[in-house]
Amino acid sequence: MAATGAQAHPIWPARVHHFRRDSADPARLAEFYAAALGMAQRRLDRDQWLLTGRDRRLIIGAGPKGALPYFAFDLGDGGRLAALRRALELRQVPILPSPSPLFDGRAFAVADPDGRRIAFGLADAVADAPGDGPAHSLPGRLQHVVVASTALGAMVDFYENALGFVVSDRVRDDAGDVTAAFLRSDPEHHSFAVFRAPQSRPDHHSYEATSWNDIRDWADHLSTLRVPLWWGPGRHGPGNNLFFMIEDPDGHKVELSAELEIMPIDMAAREWKHEQRTLNLWGSAWMRS
Ligand SMILES: [Fe+2]
Structure with a gap:
């Protein structure tokens, strides 16, 4: 019997809710995100800061420069969270404690082949503080x-096969080897x-x-902070989104995007050539390999 959507894609639908970035100088990194992204910052303990703004939150911690040790998905309700856990147990994916201080005791995590943790929990257990600073009202989820x-x-x-993400686009080189894959957990x-x-590393x-117009307003805001654009503006092939990127103080890339494509769960994955135009239809691209 063919698996139904929920059986084949137990994560669907889920959205990224927050993540953690580490730094040797976490206080400086927290200051950067507070000013650049219009977020309010609160120190949670000796080694962790919580940054919250309009539909955006991150944990900043003390750790290796540029690291992104986990990211976290909101499953929407307790029944779906429990169903995802059961589906992962059936697939013999080891269930780990959630590393996030934001989710409650129902949350759990898994580790991907690179050792990065993905936490799953419920956003309604999280009290969102309003943002702060001149950019607090700029939209950027x-x-x-x-x-x-x-x-x-x-x-x-x-x-794809353990967590149930759906591949949207693959990029292949001339030898037919996949050089990038884009996966969705909702449309x-x-x-x-x-x-x-x-090297295995966080990318952006x-x-x-x-x-x-929001992209314009973000760039104008970043200009007041003398944060230069690092790549773009441009339009990605996969996702068709408008974008630019900046660097945070540790060199980790931060993207502002708009018009990201919507794809229903049953829409087939597409293929792209490994070339600069794929990653920026308008011009030159950041090639990772
Ligand atoms: Fe991106």
């Missing part, structure tokens, strides 16, 4: 997390993506705005 990996095949297999084109690279995370 935390939307996707992307990594680079030396084990792209194993990573895609885990997210938004991707909530996670992985690039082939010489993205905030989804509502329009091109």
Whole structure:
């Protein structure tokens, strides 16, 4: 018997709710995100800061520069959270404690082949504080997390076949090898993506705005902070979204995006050529391999 959607895709639908970024200088990183993303900051304990703003939250911790040790999905309700846990247990995916201080005791986590944790919990257990600073009202919902990996095949297999993500787009080189894959956990084109690279590392995370005008307003705001654009503006092929990227003080890339494509669960994955135009229809691209 063919698996139904819920059986084949137990994560569906789920959205990225928050993530953790580590730094050797977490106080400086928290100051950066507070000012750049219009977030209020609160120190949770000796080593952790909570940054919250309009539809965006992150934990900043003391740790290796540039690290992104976990990201966390909201499952919407307790029944779905429990069903996901059962589905993962049936697939013999080890269930780990949730590393997030934001989710309650029902939350749990898994580890992907690169050792990064993915936490699953309920956002309604989280009290969102309003943002702060000049950018607090700019729309930018935390939307996707992307990594680079030396084990792209194993990573895609885990997210697709263990967690139930749906592949939206694959990029292939001339030899036919996959160099990037974009995966969705709800109709938004991707909530996670992985690039082939010489090192496994965090790649970037993205905030989804509502329009091109928002992208302009974000760039104008960042200009007042003297934060230069690092890549873009452009339009990605996979996802068809408008974007630019900046760097945080540790060199981790931060994306502002709009017009991300919507794909129903049953829409087939597409293929792209490994070339700069794929990653930026308007011009040059950041090639990870
Ligand atoms: Fe992105």
